[in-house]
Amino acid sequence: METTDNRLLLEECGGKHRVRISVDRGGTFTDCVGIFPVEPTAKDPSGERVVVVKLLSEDPTHYSDAPREGIRRILEIATGRPHPRDALLATENIESIRMGTTVATNALLERKGEPCALVVTLGFRDLLKIGNQARPKIFDLSISKPDVLYQHVVQIDERVTLVGYAMDPRPAAQNQSDETNVVVGRSGEHVRILKTPEWATVRKQLQQVFDTGIRSVAVCLMHAYTFTAHEEEIGRIASEIGFTHVTLSSHLSPRIKIVPRAHSATADAYLTPGIRRYVDGFASGFDAGFGDIRIDFMQSDGGLAPVEHFSGLRAILSGPAAGVVGYAVTSYSESEKISLVGFDMGGTSTDVSRFGGEFEHV
Incomplete structure (x- = not known):
């Protein structure tokens, strides 16, 4: 009965009700969370069901990509229909995917960039x-x-140099912009082209x-x-x-x-080519690429970036940053204002953080 209700809610209103998926892709395990609408009951009047799937990040005998396999399992539960492993995943029932990944973190730590x-x-x-x-x-x-x-x-x-500084090999011109080898830089500074x-x-x-x-x-x-x-x-x-x-x-x-x-x-x-290969491989498992699905990746600064703007530099602390943002939202009390310490232990690395009410960006 529950799977039938799930299917009806997902397919009604022209696909308006679709699954929202979040993925934490680590070096050892991958965790996927799916949230989708169900018929409200007295026990659960929220009208939503949360499904959690945990699987190995590397298991080539059973699947080629852990996040995609986790999404496949969530879709089977949400739609009540089988989704074969060797078939492309249909995007029609997916609203959004948000992912934090340690792919770049581990590549840097293990020097595999x-x-x-x-x-x-x-x-x-x-x-x-x-x-x-x-x-x-x-x-x-x-x-x-x-x-x-x-x-x-x-x-x-x-070689170029900034005009007017002590280390400049020639004195600054009285009218700097009139010199043919002097240009105004993007910052507004005058730059002399020496070579x-x-x-x-x-x-x-x-x-x-x-x-x-x-x-x-x-x-x-x-x-x-x-x-x-x-x-x-x-x-x-x-x-x-x-x-x-x-x-x-x-x-x-x-x-x-x-x-x-x-x-x-x-x-x-060093890192972006690997990230792009990973993202492209992930996208290849869906029937229309990413289609109209909103795909966001967690960045090192704790914010989300669209898949086309996600790069290796911004992915170095993607996984650790997601953990900090998560426990800051779920565990910190604005009334008690007690600082929290987070201990995020994975199979490859462990991250320790502290949250005292606001984020520090460095």
Whole structure:
């Protein structure tokens, strides 16, 4: 009787009543929650039923994708109809899917990301090895230098500088905008172009990297947060050569400090190809791709992003952030204002967090 009622409610009103699905895809287990309308009863007058499905994230003998398998099981319960594992899932009964995933987190921890190259201004090949020279454990006798994510470095013979600063090799012009080699950057600062790259040489350098098998590249040049032209031309050349993923720091994270900008670009180039493959593989199991389903992924900042805007950089803390947002909503009392400590233990990593009434974004 219950499955019949479920089916009628899901199919009435032209499909207005459909299943809302949330997925937590971890390295070891995947948890799926489905919420769909049912006939209200005296025992449960809410008119909704909640179904929870837990399964292994990797079980290739039974299914190829854990979230999709969890959704299939939920649809069988909600519609009262069988959904064969080897068939594409129908999207007509799905309203939305929200997913938090540790795919990027685990790829970073286990160093299983995409082989990539870093393109930097000439003279800065060791930029990320040196970093900002912070020494958090200054008295540690066994300091281990962190590994970098890239496999190759390409140094571009280019240079721009901000006009009017002490390190500028020439004095600032009285009318800066009249100089042919001075442009106004995106931030409003005047930028002097000291050296424009030889684009034929750049193409040759990138081709050499491409020939090694690298297909993902991160580009981070000096002052590119305000002067983007050189990065954009390098990105265009890289795409022409055949690189399947190109990250420009000036587009991804246009911030004034080159070290964090380079870290962000490299992490994106290292992780995004894997994320895109995962998302594309997930979508391939539905009869119309994602059709008109609303698909949102949890980002590291605790917000949701549409599937087309989800990237490796924003996915690093997708799973952990979802846990924090969840217990902040369900467990924190505004009247008592007692801080909460969250302990999110998975099969690959464990995350500890504290919530005291508001989120801190860093």
